[in-house]
Amino acid sequence: MEDIRDLVAEFSRLHKLRASLLYRELQREELTGPQLFILRELFQQEPKKLGDLAQSVHLSNSTVSGIVDRLERDGLVVRKRDEQDRRVVWIETTERCLQLKKTKIEALNRKFYEGLEHAFAPAQLETCKEVVGILIKHLERKLEGTV
Numbered sequence: 001m002e003d004i005r006d007l008v009a010e011f012s013r014l015h016k017l018r019a020s021l022l023y024r025e026l027q028r029e030e031l032t033g034p035q036l037f038i039l040r041e042l043f044q045q046e047p048k049k050l051g052d053l054a055q056s057v058h059l060s061n062s063t064v065s066g067i068v069d070r071l072e073r074d075g076l077v078v079r080k081r082d083e084q085d086r087r088v089v090w091i092e093t094t095e096r097c098l099q100l101k102k103t104k105i106e107a108l109n110r111k112f113y114e115g116l117e118h119a120f121a122p123a124q125l126e127t128c129k130e131v132v133g134i135l136i137k138h139l140e141r142k143l144e145g146t147v
Contacts, residue, residue, distance in 0.1 A: 008135070018112065025108050029100065030074070034059075034067050036105075039076065039093065043101060047080065047090040076100065 023033045031039075041056050042048060048056070054064040068091055071077040076097040082088035093101075120128070141147040 007131075011132075011135075021112065022105075022108055026104065029104060032070075034063075035071055035076075038064065038067050038071065039097065039101075042077065042091060042093050047092040050079075050089050050091055053091055071097075 019033065023031075023036060026036060037057055038053065041053055050065060050068065051061055053068075054061045057064065059067075068077060068079065072079060075094055078092050078094055080090045080092060082090060138147065
């Protein structure tokens with residue numbers, strides 16, 4: 001049991017280190033970690049309602065609203081009222097944000113993955129992918145209630 005805890009802890013550590021490297025690079029663009037977290041969600045699916053965005057990042061509406069305020073101030077997102085229901089607010093990225101993604105974020109990700117590519121022998125990489133796949137399948141079955 002301890003071995004599996006150590007393995008999961010290492011994946012968590014890996015995620016944090018990757019995020020820290022990316023955040024450090026993006027500080028030059030004056031983006032914070034939470035702002036990048038929100039933008040990542042919007043890049044995956046936009047527009048998003050503020051409440052749905054808060055739920056997807058597991059933060060309160062008021063916290064996400066504050067982050068969106070700063071992103072909006074910096075010209076990276078816009079709030080748009082729903083035409084059918086004025087109480088609903090949609091969050092969308094701007095052209096400036098999409099340019100930032102294209103010129104900085106994607107380049108940083110590419111650089112990150114290219115560096116990792118040389119850290120593994122092909123067989124090691126295959127083993128890692130298999131292990132992660134097993135963990136993901138187990139957790140997905142757990143979420144579905146089949147385990």
